[in-house]
Structure formats: structure tokens, C-alpha cells
Amino acid sequence: MHPAISVIFFTVTSGAGYGLFAITCLYNAINPHNALGSQGVLTASAIALALITMGLISSTFHLANPKNAWRAFSRIRTSWLAREGLLAVLFYPIAGIYMLTVWKGVDSYNWLVAISVFTALWAIATVFTTGMIYACLKTIRQWHNALTPVNYILLGVMLGGLVFLLLASMYTAATINLIINATYLIGIAATAKIVYFFWIGSPAGPTINTATAFTRSMVRLLDVGHTAGTFLTDEFGYQVARARLILLRWMVLLFAFAVPALVLWVGINMMPVATAVTIAVASAFTGVIIERWLFFAEARHVVNLYHGAQQC
Amino acid sequence: MKLGLVIDLDTCVGCNACAVACKQWNTSGTTGPLTDFEPYGKDPTGVWFNRIRNYEVGDYPNSKTVHFPMSCMHCDDAACVTVCPTGASYKREEDGIVLVDQDKCMGCNYCAWACPYGARELDREDGVMKKCTLCVDRIYDQNLPEDERKPACVMTCPAHARYFGDFDDPNSEVSVITRERDGSALMPELGYEPVNKYLPPRSKKHVETYMNETNPISKVKDWVNRIVAR
Numbered sequence: 373m374h375p376a377i378s379v380i381f382f383t384v385t386s387g388a389g390y391g392l393f394a395i396t397c398l399y400n401a402i403n404p405h406n407a408l409g410s411q412g413v414l415t416a417s418a419i420a421l422a423l424i425t426m427g428l429i430s431s432t433f434h435l436a437n438p439k440n441a442w443r444a445f446s447r448i449r450t451s452w453l454a455r456e457g458l459l460a461v462l463f464y465p466i467a468g469i470y471m472l473t474v475w476k477g478v479d480s481y482n483w484l485v486a487i488s489v490f491t492a493l494w495a496i497a498t499v500f501t502t503g504m505i506y507a508c509l510k511t512i513r514q515w516h517n518a519l520t521p522v523n524y525i526l527l528g529v530m531l532g533g534l535v536f537l538l539l540a541s542m543y544t545a546a547t548i549n550l551i552i553n554a555t556y557l558i559g560i561a562a563t564a565k566i567v568y569f570f571w572i573g574s575p576a577g578p579t580i581n582t583a584t585a586f587t588r589s590m591v592r593l594l595d596v597g598h599t600a601g602t603f604l605t606d607e608f609g610y611q612v613a614r615a616r617l618i619l620l621r622w623m624v625l626l627f628a629f630a631v632p633a634l635v636l637w638v639g640i641n642m643m644p645v646a647t648a649v650t651i652a653v654a655s656a657f658t659g660v661i662i663e664r665w666l667f668f669a670e671a672r673h674v675v676n677l678y679h680g681a682q683q684c
Numbered sequence: 685m686k687l688g689l690v691i692d693l694d695t696c697v698g699c700n701a702c703a704v705a706c707k708q709w710n711t712s713g714t715t716g717p718l719t720d721f722e723p724y725g726k727d728p729t730g731v732w733f734n735r736i737r738n739y740e741v742g743d744y745p746n747s748k749t750v751h752f753p754m755s756c757m758h759c760d761d762a763a764c765v766t767v768c769p770t771g772a773s774y775k776r777e778e779d780g781i782v783l784v785d786q787d788k789c790m791g792c793n794y795c796a797w798a799c800p801y802g803a804r805e806l807d808r809e810d811g812v813m814k815k816c817t818l819c820v821d822r823i824y825d826q827n828l829p830e831d832e833r834k835p836a837c838v839m840t841c842p843a844h845a846r847y848f849g850d851f852d853d854p855n856s857e858v859s860v861i862t863r864e865r866d867g868s869a870l871m872p873e874l875g876y877e878p879v880n881k882y883l884p885p886r887s888k889k890h891v892e893t894y895m896n897e898t899n900p901i902s903k904v905k906d907w908v909n910r911i912v913a914r
Contacts (some may be wrong), residue, residue, distance in 0.1 A: 373797075434792070434793075435790050435791050435792050435811075436790075436791025436792075436793070436806055436808065436811035436812065437789060437791035437810075437811035437812055438790065438791075439790075440770060440787075440788060440789060440790035440791075441790050443769075443770035443771065443772070443788055443790060444769040444770050444790060444792070445769070446769070446770060446771045447768060447769050447770065447771050450765075450766045450767070451766065451767050451768055451769040451794075452767070453767065453769040453792065453794055454769035454770075457769060508767070509797055509798055510763065510798075510874050510875070510876075511763075511797065511798060511799070511800045511874070512797070578800070578871050578874065582870070582871050582872070582873055583800075583870055583871050584739060584741075584750075584870065585868040585869070585882055585884070586739075586741045589741055589743070589746075590742060590743055591739055591740070591741050592739065592740045593737065593738075593739055594738040594739060594740050595737065595738040596737055597700075597735050597736050597737045597738065598729075598732075598735065599727075599728060600726075600727035600728055600729045601729055602729055602732075602735075602805065603731070603796075603805040603806050603808070604802045604805065607793065607796060607797075607806075608802075673797070673800075674800045674871065674874075675799070675800060675801070675802040677871075678737055678754065678801075678802055
């Protein structure tokens with residue numbers, strides 16, 4: 373699949389934004405008298421909303437006819453893209469109510485917990501629908517599995533957790549517990565991504581034989597039938613050399629997981645907390661952007677079976 | 685009704701007339717224009733609803749060149765319609781034709797991602813998705829003589845390799861020929877239940893190209909082979 377920059381930016385930043393919002397909500401609900409204070413929580417929420425908004429705006433850049441984008445909420449009964457759009461838009465008023473609650477301050481702790489959990493679940497559900505946009509496509513076996521939405525959620529929460537840690541360190545609220553919890557998030561996200569890399573390695577699904585219905589003999593493409601590229605070859609024909617994909621996978625593991633985890637474990641003793649966490653955040657974003665690029669570059673659409681591929 | 689096409693891979697000669705007729709009809713029809721870029725330049729590209737690929741099937745000497753025209757399969761369970769967020773893609777209740785309402789399409793390409801057959805192509809000039817309409821603006825046209833109310837590709841095929849009809853009627857030409865000639869769907873394992881069917885080439889004995897050598901040793905070998913084969 374052709375990796376579109378706008379979609380990569382959208383999924384990474386909005387995922388991080390929803391992750392940050394969810395973690396802020398839950399953290400504030402568990403420790404209502406934290407060092408962040410209502411100002412810190414509101415700052416974190418605002419940054420999360422900014423990330424989400426940048427992502428959503430970016431996602432409209434890959435539309436060929438954006439003037440009809442408002443129609444994209446009309447088919448929530450069947451389309452994961454419509455569901456994603458609806459959940460993303462409805463998140464704003466919910467986030468607004470949450471921020472208003474924090475700003476005004478409430479006497480009822482139960483109400484704070486309820487609105488926090490509801491907002492956090494809504495944020496996670498939105499990332500889930502983003503993942504399902506890809507996971508529901510039977511035409512791309514690298515996407516059509518349960519690990520796709522899992523990776524979207526875990527990576528979003530991991531990035532959000534690291535950004536939250538960065539903010540907390542500015543409010544001198546980055547306790548050792550918080551740092552340990554951030555490394556847990558990194559570990560869980562890394563595990564799921566590594567499982568995914570192995571999972572998509574085994575060949576399965578349609579072949580050139582089922583694509584042409586000649587299932588009992590060797591089939592080779594002689595002529596693809598067009599002299600130059602088409603929309604289909606541009607959109608689905610994107611292919612990267614195997615060696616480069618492997619190298620990029622190692623870079624994902626290094627930048628997205630290994631460096632942030634090491635900096636939080638070891639680096640924290642050698643440099644100021646804020647510096648260490650900044651390095652972790654920068655490295656994690658770099659790694660996840662490469663991860664998202666790979667997510668597209670490694671995906672092989674079955675239409676390639678009509679352009680010469682024997683198996684996808 | 686479940687309208688669709690049957691394509692006879694035994695008689696298709698790969699002349700591309702169906703693709704050209706399709707382009708001609710539809711570029712001036714309701715979904716037109718089918719934009720071309722650099723049509724006379726170095727890398728001509730553009731929107732086509734029908735594309736013909738050529739395959740070699742089997743190994744020599746039992747190999748065969750198969751010409752393979754492909755357009756929208758008008759799937760019974762059309763994933764392109766399911767995933768469309770705007771409602772621009774729809775499947776007609778009355779005859780099963782899958783269409784795009786170009787006034788609603790936002791050009792997100794999602795339906796093209798969901799289609800395994802490459803039936804949908806984005807018109808990069810208009811910014812909307814375009815696809816085979818089964819010549820919906822032809823097959824119901826009361827101004828045409830009744831035997832011309834067929835898709836342009838079917839009308840034009842000089843090898844009579846394309847059939848159009850109603851698969852819901854078990855006695856229609858397309859149903860009968862699919863049954864008798866063992867017509868099959870492409871990539872049925874994805875479960876989209878494509879309506880269009882492909883008739884496999886008839887099995888024929890390959891043309892004998894083996895030349896007997898005349899030296900005594902090979903004559904003995906041939907004789908032994910024949911005895912063993914019996």
C-alpha cells in the first residue's frame with residue numbers, strides 16, 4: 373500500500389492525543405489531589421485536543437473531494453470509517469464537559485470518576501475504530517487481524533503516556549511510580565507489535581490461482597494490460613525491498629520501544645528527569661511514525677495478484 | 685433480479701474491444717468523463733472500467749494463453765458498499781448493480797481498498813470514485829431496440845465471449861451457461877460472492893510437437909516407452 377503522509381500523521385498524532393487524554397483522565401481520577409493540579413490536568417487535556425485536531429485535519433488532506441467530507445458520518449451502521457468520524461467528533465463535547473468539570477471543580481468524587489472513566493473509554497474506543505478501519509479489510513491480510521486495532525490502541529496509549537510523563541515532569545509530578553508505569557506501557561506495546569511482525573510473516577490468503585480461478589495449474593502473468601501506471605498500481609503497487617523492511621522493523625523496535633525504555637530506566641539517573649523524558653518522547657514519536665509507515669508499506673493488497681504477484 | 689456478466693475465457697481473443705467500447709460509452713455517459721492524462725504522451729494513464737490481462741496457464745506443452753477481461757463483479761456482498769462512509773456507494777435493490785453517487789463521494793479511496801478485483805478507480809481530475817455501471821444507462825433505455833439493451837462490452841465483443849443476464853433466473857442464458865460450462869467466481873474465499881462468472885477454457889489435447897528421432901537407440905527407447913505406457 374502506498375504510505376500517505378497525511379494518514380500516517382493523522383493516525384500517529386490523533387492516537388497519541390486520545391492516549392494522552394485517556395491517561396490524564398484516569399490519572400486524575402485515581403489521584404484527585406495530584407501535583408498537577410487542575411491547571412496541569414487542563415493543560416494536558418488541551419495538548420491532547422490539539423494533537424487530535426491536528427491529526428483529524430491532516431486526515432482530510434488525503435481526500436480527493438473534501439467538500440463532501442461532512443457526509444462521512446452517515447453510514448455508521450456499516451462503515452468503520454463513518455464510526456471513527458462520529459466518535460472523533462462527539463469526543464469534543466465530551467472532552468469539553470470533562471474539562472469544565474476539572475476547571476470548576478466538583479464536590480462529588482463519584483461524578484469525577486464517572487466522567488473520567490467515560491471520557492477515557494470514549495478516547496480508547498475512537499482509537500479502536502481507527503484501527504478497525506484497516507482491520508476490517510479482508511483484501512489486505514497484513515491488516516485483517518485482531519492485532520491491528522490492538523497495536524493502534526497500545527501505541528496511542530504508550531505515546532500519550534510518555535507525553536503525560538513529560539508534562540508531569542514539568543510540574544515536578546513525575547514520581548518513580550509514574551515512570552515505572554510508563555515503562556510498562558512501552559513493554560506491553562512492544563510485545564504486541566513484535567507478535568504482529570511475526571504474525572504477518574506466514575503466507576496465507578488468496579493466490580494468483582484463486583484470483584484467476586485456475587486452481588489446478590501454474591498461472592503466470594504475461595501482460596498486465598496497460599503501458600503506464602494506473603490508479604491501482606499507484607495506490608496498491610507500492611513495494612519496498614525486503615532488506616529495507618527488515619532494517620526498518622529493527623528501527624521501530626529501537627526508536628519506539630528500546631530507547632524510550634532505556635532512557636526511563638537508566639538515563640533517569642544520569643540526567644534531569646525532564647531531559648530524559650523529552651528524549652524518550654522524541655524517540656518514541658520517531659519510532660511510531662516509522663511503524664505507521666511500515667504498516668502501510670508492508671501491506672499487500674490482493675489486487676496485486678492481477679499485477680503479477682503469486683501470493684500476497 | 686441479479687444482473688451480471690459471464691465471460692468465456694475459451695473464446696476471448698484478448699482484442700480489448702470490450703474495454704474500448706466501455707470507455708467510449710461511459711466517457712460520454714452518466715459517469716463520464718473517464719479522464720485520461722497524457723493520452724498521447726510518454727506515460728498515458730486514465731480511468732478504465734474494464735481491463736484485460738493476459739496469463740499463461742499451465743506448463744508447456746499443456747500451456748495456454750488466457751485473455752482475462754475484468755470489470756466490476758457486482759458482488760452480492762459488496763464490501764465496497766459496506767465500507768463507504770458517505771453512502772455514495774450503493775447496491776441497487778432491484779437488480780443488484782453496484783453504483784457510485786458521484787455527488788456524495790468524497791474521494792477517500794476506502795472502497796477501492798475494500799475491492800479485491802481492482803474494479804474501482806479514482807478519477808484524479810474529478811476527485812471521485814468511478815466504476816463499471818453495467819451500462820445502467822443503456823440496459824433500460826426504451827429508445828434502443830430490445831436486443832441492444834445490453835452493456836456496451838457485451839454488444840461489441842466480436843468473439844461472443846461475453847454474456848449479460850439475470851442470475852436469479854435459473855433458465856436465463858447466463859445461468860444455464862454457467863451451470864453447463866462450470867463457470868466460477870474469482871477469489872470466492874473472500875466471501876464477497878461476486879456475481880460475474882468466468883467460464884474456463886475447454887480442455888483440448890495439446891498439439892503434438894515431439895519429433896521422433898531416427899537413430900536405433902532412440903527407436904528402442906520409444907518402443908519401450910510405448911510398451912510401458914500400455
